[in-house]
């Protein structure tokens with residue numbers, strides 16, 4: 001996640017958005033009014049930075065071997081694969097989606113660069129990455145690197161209305177994310193163990209924790225925020241953060257006993273969603 005300069009496409013999209021009049025959504029003018037200002041004269045990136053480590057307290061749930069039965073290719077390509085619905089090592093949690101929520105001023109968010117495409121691969125009968133963070137207006141490019149057929153099925157909001165079979169050698173396809181959403185699930189209808197999570201954001205202040213539990217959110221404007229940490233099987237914890245032009249550390253801890261049992265790469269945690277807002281829809285002026 002990084003600040004990008006504005007592309008012509010993004011400016012065109014913004015211009016189209018500004019040009020929408022008489023829409024049925026009264027929040028639209030307020031939401032879009034600030035965007036063109038920053039597009040015309042991008043503000044310098046804020047100096048604030050929030051980083052930290054996500055931990056797990058208590059005995060972690062055991063990772064289990066993934067049984068890739070019924071597909072000889074997967075049985076070979078995915079040999080040795082362990083569940084990663086709670087990816088913990090030395091008490092540090094990976095694959096936690098970290099994002100700012102309360103305190104965010106969307107008017108200070110640089111426009112999403114529509115030329116940015118996040119790749120989401122099916123490789124070894126497993127999704128990579130397991131947790132996706134992407135902005136409204138950006139695309140996810142879905143690939144099949146496997147020599148077998150998958151059916152990638154995006155559920156919930158956030159532009160995840162896709163449901164497409166991808167045979168061996170199928171070309172990638174792209175999906176534009178159009179609605180903010182936290183924890184929308186993607187699954188494979190062929191291989192029940194394949195699951196991943198998409199998070200679609202209206203602003204750039206988010207990250208996914210790395211294998212060592214670390215995360216960094218850069219270029220955060222000054223302000224008082226609540227940082228949310230979302231984990232598919234452990235729910236969500238929040239921490240306060242006060243940014244004043246410098247770097248701060250915000251760690252978070254999940255409790256292992258909050259674990260919600262479920263199958264393989266799937267999840268029992270219900271999706272958490274923002275209400276739909278019109279700031280950066282892919283088709284800002286529907287007829």
Ligand SMILES: [Cu+2]
Nearest residue numbers: 150188190191
């Ligand atoms: Cu599959």
